[in-house]
Amino acid sequence: MELPSPFSILSSLIFVIFFVSLLKKSRRKSKSNLPPGPRKLPLIGNMHQVAGKIPHLVLRELAQECGPLMHLQLGEISAIVISNPRVAKEVLKTNDLACADRPELILTTIILKNCRDIVLALYGDYWRQMRKICTLELLSANKVRSFRAIRQDETWQLHQSIRSSIQSGSLVNISDLVGKLANAITCRSTIGEKCKYQDELVECVEEIAHLGSGFFMADMFRSIKFLPLITGMKPALERIRRKLDVIFDYIIKEHEQKLRNRKEGSEVVAEEEDLVDVLLRINQTQRLEFPISSNDIQGLVLDMFTAGTDTSSAVLEWTMSELMKNPKVMKKLQAEVREVGNGKERIDETDIPRMSYLKLVVKEALRLHAPVPLLLPRECRKECEIDGYTIPVGTKVIVNAWAIGRDPEYWPNADSFIPERFENSSVDYTGANYEFIPFGAGRRMCAGISFGVATVELPLAQLVYSFDWKLPNEMKPEDLDMDETNAATSKRKNNLLLIATDYPIRSVN
Numbered sequence: 001m002e003l004p005s006p007f008s009i010l011s012s013l014i015f016v017i018f019f020v021s022l023l024k025k026s027r028r029k030s031k032s033n034l035p036p037g038p039r040k041l042p043l044i045g046n047m048h049q050v051a052g053k054i055p056h057l058v059l060r061e062l063a064q065e066c067g068p069l070m071h072l073q074l075g076e077i078s079a080i081v082i083s084n085p086r087v088a089k090e091v092l093k094t095n096d097l098a099c100a101d102r103p104e105l106i107l108t109t110i111i112l113k114n115c116r117d118i119v120l121a122l123y124g125d126y127w128r129q130m131r132k133i134c135t136l137e138l139l140s141a142n143k144v145r146s147f148r149a150i151r152q153d154e155t156w157q158l159h160q161s162i163r164s165s166i167q168s169g170s171l172v173n174i175s176d177l178v179g180k181l182a183n184a185i186t187c188r189s190t191i192g193e194k195c196k197y198q199d200e201l202v203e204c205v206e207e208i209a210h211l212g213s214g215f216f217m218a219d220m221f222r223s224i225k226f227l228p229l230i231t232g233m234k235p236a237l238e239r240i241r242r243k244l245d246v247i248f249d250y251i252i253k254e255h256e257q258k259l260r261n262r263k264e265g266s267e268v269v270a271e272e273e274d275l276v277d278v279l280l281r282i283n284q285t286q287r288l289e290f291p292i293s294s295n296d297i298q299g300l301v302l303d304m305f306t307a308g309t310d311t312s313s314a315v316l317e318w319t320m321s322e323l324m325k326n327p328k329v330m331k332k333l334q335a336e337v338r339e340v341g342n343g344k345e346r347i348d349e350t351d352i353p354r355m356s357y358l359k360l361v362v363k364e365a366l367r368l369h370a371p372v373p374l375l376l377p378r379e380c381r382k383e384c385e386i387d388g389y390t391i392p393v394g395t396k397v398i399v400n401a402w403a404i405g406r407d408p409e410y411w412p413n414a415d416s417f418i419p420e421r422f423e424n425s426s427v428d429y430t431g432a433n434y435e436f437i438p439f440g441a442g443r444r445m446c447a448g449i450s451f452g453v454a455t456v457e458l459p460l461a462q463l464v465y466s467f468d469w470k471l472p473n474e475m476k477p478e479d480l481d482m483d484e485t486n487a488a489t490s491k492r493k494n495n496l497l498l499i500a501t502d503y504p505i506r507s508v509n
């Protein structure tokens, strides 16, 4: 009798393993009770419906057909998408703990290879410790207040740039200016007054924000190990990683030197401490369960930049766009700010609490233009029941905060910019009202709300206080485009270019 060759034994074995795993998969499938979703193609699932499109827009369209809780297969990633406040509450409140992880991305594995952060960290003891440090120290109300002088100074520099545009007769590029403002405020608050690598760091952060959307092919087929290489994602991320090593080596050494130079026992002046100083001090003076290494400081600083700059500048950009489209709202806002400012040259942050309409305007802009339209993705760490469906461990959870903010069942005239809708209403963005979640909700909600809102309110007040604004080329308000970029942060596709004129500031009383 002829014995089978090793090759035929091996191929039979592979066939058996393949068959058994298919059988297992189909058994698992037949038991699964996943929500409905659009029809899936073999292998790619629903990727063709999302690829190349603006995710929050296309996901809302799909949800209109499939329902507020739908299942998508994005290559190898099984995901659920939540598109209304009722289901959002089930995820972010009832099942908050079960859905508190973040999915691992190619970006995380390369950029955060040697360090830990908060934004993308898995739920666990380290994340809990760092979140506590954020709440009590880094991003506490006191710490945010201590950066007031930085915000006022940068707002005044913004004012000066606009004045020089007026003098040279050129258009004001609002998009560009508010981007620079948010970067400068974050840079000075986080790593200090003068950092010789500021521009390089901002560049790296922009690339990271782009590659971190999670909608890249390499992230959807994690088992194909060579994909990140042939798509160019891995080399791009490794290049950024190398640049960051040089930048952070300099930043940390400079801060450690500053800490050593401080006289022992001398009191810490909050206004003089940037966030890296705070982290080094905490590490030195408190007995932390998980000491923060200088590598971890990289992760945290990157968080502040990626989470805090584009988001705040996007709110400013969209708010100014909406004000240009809604001249009556602009007039009402200017009247309020000019009354409170009452003839002085600069708006002070202490004036802001008296500007109640300004606060409504910012809220309305956040409702219509959630800067992180799909929040940050979560991942199911424990099987859970949502809206009667069983969501398995490992499922990616996407909450369409943008669609929720425009849900016509909850918001009359949902697509119109009407700040008055928030007047005498207790609805707020602090995570208790699931129809309005631009900062998310639950355990993983934004840790920098006060920082973000402070970065928006003062510059906005100064912009509408000192200047009157017009669209260029006799453009009518209704003709201003509101097209968006295809990125994790929703920004204008086209820069907002405006004509500014000096407003003759005078005392109202």
Ligand code: HEM
Pocket: 118, 119, 120, 131, 139, 303, 304, 305, 307, 308, 309, 311, 312, 315, 370, 371, 372, 375, 376, 377, 438, 439, 440, 441, 443, 444, 445, 446, 447, 448, 449, 451, 452, 453
């Ligand atoms: C208007 C500006 C901002 C908006 C709209 C915003 C929005 C968000 C959103 C939607 C999330 C994810 C929430 C979730 O997954 O449920 C988030 C997370 C986060 N944000 Fe913000 N953010 C802003 C400004 C900032 C600033 C200025 C900082 C810090 C300087 C910051 C720090 C963080 C951190 C650390 C997280 C991660 C929280 C965690 O995973 O535990 N954010 N932000």
